[in-house]
Amino acid sequence: xxxxxxxxxxxxxxxxxxxxxxxxxxxxxxxxxxxxxxxxxxxxxxxxxxxxxxxxxxxxxxxxxxxxxxxxxxxxxxxxxxxxxxxxxxxxxxxxxxxxxxxxxxxxxxxxxxxxxxxxxxxxxxxxxxxxxxxxxxxxxxxxxxxxxxxxxxxxxxxxxxxxxxxxxxxxxxxxxxxxxxxxxxxxxxxxxxxxxxx
Amino acid sequence: xxxxxxxxxxxxxxxxxxxxxxxxxxxxxxxxxxxxxxxxxxxxxxxxxxxxxxxxxxxxxxxxxxxxxxxxxxxxxxxxxxxxxxxxxxxxxxxxxxxxxxxxxxxxxxxxxxxxxxxxxxxxxxxxxxxxxxxxxxxxxxxxxxxxxxxxxxxxxxxxxxxxxxxxxxxxxxxx
Amino acid sequence: xxxxxxxxxxxxxxxxxxxxxxxxxxxxxxxxxxxxxxxxxxxxxxxxxxxxxxxxxxxxxxxxxxxxxxxxxxxxxxxxxxxxxxxxxxxxxxxxxxxxxxxxxxxxxxxxxxxxxxxxxxxxxxxxxxxxxxxxxxxxxxxxxxxxxxxxxxxxxxxxxxxxxxxxxxxxxxxxxxxx
Numbered sequence: 001x002x003x004x005x006x007x008x009x010x011x012x013x014x015x016x017x018x019x020x021x022x023x024x025x026x027x028x029x030x031x032x033x034x035x036x037x038x039x040x041x042x043x044x045x046x047x048x049x050x051x052x053x054x055x056x057x058x059x060x061x062x063x064x065x066x067x068x069x070x071x072x073x074x075x076x077x078x079x080x081x082x083x084x085x086x087x088x089x090x091x092x093x094x095x096x097x098x099x100x101x102x103x104x105x106x107x108x109x110x111x112x113x114x115x116x117x118x119x120x121x122x123x124x125x126x127x128x129x130x131x132x133x134x135x136x137x138x139x140x141x142x143x144x145x146x147x148x149x150x151x152x153x154x155x156x157x158x159x160x161x162x163x164x165x166x167x168x169x170x171x172x173x174x175x176x177x178x179x180x181x182x183x184x185x186x187x188x189x190x191x192x193x194x195x196x197x198x199x
Numbered sequence: 200x201x202x203x204x205x206x207x208x209x210x211x212x213x214x215x216x217x218x219x220x221x222x223x224x225x226x227x228x229x230x231x232x233x234x235x236x237x238x239x240x241x242x243x244x245x246x247x248x249x250x251x252x253x254x255x256x257x258x259x260x261x262x263x264x265x266x267x268x269x270x271x272x273x274x275x276x277x278x279x280x281x282x283x284x285x286x287x288x289x290x291x292x293x294x295x296x297x298x299x300x301x302x303x304x305x306x307x308x309x310x311x312x313x314x315x316x317x318x319x320x321x322x323x324x325x326x327x328x329x330x331x332x333x334x335x336x337x338x339x340x341x342x343x344x345x346x347x348x349x350x351x352x353x354x355x356x357x358x359x360x361x362x363x364x365x366x367x368x369x370x371x372x373x374x375x
Numbered sequence: 376x377x378x379x380x381x382x383x384x385x386x387x388x389x390x391x392x393x394x395x396x397x398x399x400x401x402x403x404x405x406x407x408x409x410x411x412x413x414x415x416x417x418x419x420x421x422x423x424x425x426x427x428x429x430x431x432x433x434x435x436x437x438x439x440x441x442x443x444x445x446x447x448x449x450x451x452x453x454x455x456x457x458x459x460x461x462x463x464x465x466x467x468x469x470x471x472x473x474x475x476x477x478x479x480x481x482x483x484x485x486x487x488x489x490x491x492x493x494x495x496x497x498x499x500x501x502x503x504x505x506x507x508x509x510x511x512x513x514x515x516x517x518x519x520x521x522x523x524x525x526x527x528x529x530x531x532x533x534x535x536x537x538x539x540x541x542x543x544x545x546x547x548x549x550x551x552x553x554x555x
Contacts, residue, residue: 024308056308064309077360078360106357139355223411225424229421233428
């Protein structure tokens, strides 16, 4: 079975050993800020949440010249969204699913949408939730995007079709279509792959 | 999928199709008119500026009087799919009077020094190619060390924690 | 050809304006034909044609496979033709499907086919836009259905139905002419 990988190790904290994460924080952040971020990273690890996104968020803040307080607030907010994603998706959720779920939540998707996707879709929901986040990021209203994703989940479309949907919607938007129209047009081109999966 | 079962067409329909396949002449200078339209559009403010919204407006305001940025819709785009699951991603920006441009994001620890773009000989275009593993990456362009720009051709990052724009690029990959 | 097209796209990305002029020269004949057959007059067709190349130039970084620039830009063309057609319908401008003489003058076709050419254009104009689009892509541009689906956003089954209905209607229209 072909299993698409949507969130790589670089986003999940698997690829980099802990000391490397810590040294990056120490090298780039003020000591107090690095201390506070490390505490949040430790908290994530204890909860079984991916750590690397938190480190990258802190480095983004440093690169953009944010204050230490602002960096800690941003990292804490990201940690909270990962926790919420875990609550919605369950303790068995993979790091990829949690990262994608967090992105969808931060884009404005409701927690109930994550839970519905988890409940109704077999296998990994990482791609489904990543596409949801990207559709909202492309300018499609969150309610419209969420409804569309849930409809497609019920139609049991494949991960590949979710990825194609996102690519084609982005393509249409680049050619001048309104985001909502682009989504509507591309949804019309997706046939149901099979009977809806029974909960 | 090529359609192997070509339906047999009515001879009169076949003849009509033959006529419809004939070339159409637009008169002399059509190519030139197309290129003039492109040149005229390049001279005008590119539409993609409006896609930046208020954040882009701030970035543009900050740049006024110092340099003129010309975004022409040529954003970073995943290219050259590779069987190994990685991709060469081309990042490009047209910034006519910028002195330096870099792309900064999750793939380089948000370090502005790591991935500078190279200036093309003409046209004010900056470009760099980066090999990325499959993943979902947040990124932005940094122009002259102080102006952050997102790419309107890719989804917004959705979490402007630091009051500056970001975009998201997803590099797809498959594993058995 | 594909290697050349890929090279041209690469050169455009390197800010070589001449390279895009060459791409226009390569694809304008096919794109112009589709736009004209779809919209029915040169003025609207050239508008769609210009819009297409302008947008393709602006968004050329979005062309993921440089060797398939033509297929990618054709997607833009299909969209632009739809947009232009909708605008034309809003302003209720009569469409002119009687420019066959200009076709002939330009490309040196036998004079005896002028009448037939004009009638074919008229019959094509009777098709609903979605059927005309599907028919042109299938039988004039000779695209496979999966590529048509990618271009139009419609399913293969829907496209096959449109092509079938378009053929039936065209056949009726052309038979009507023959028996008139």
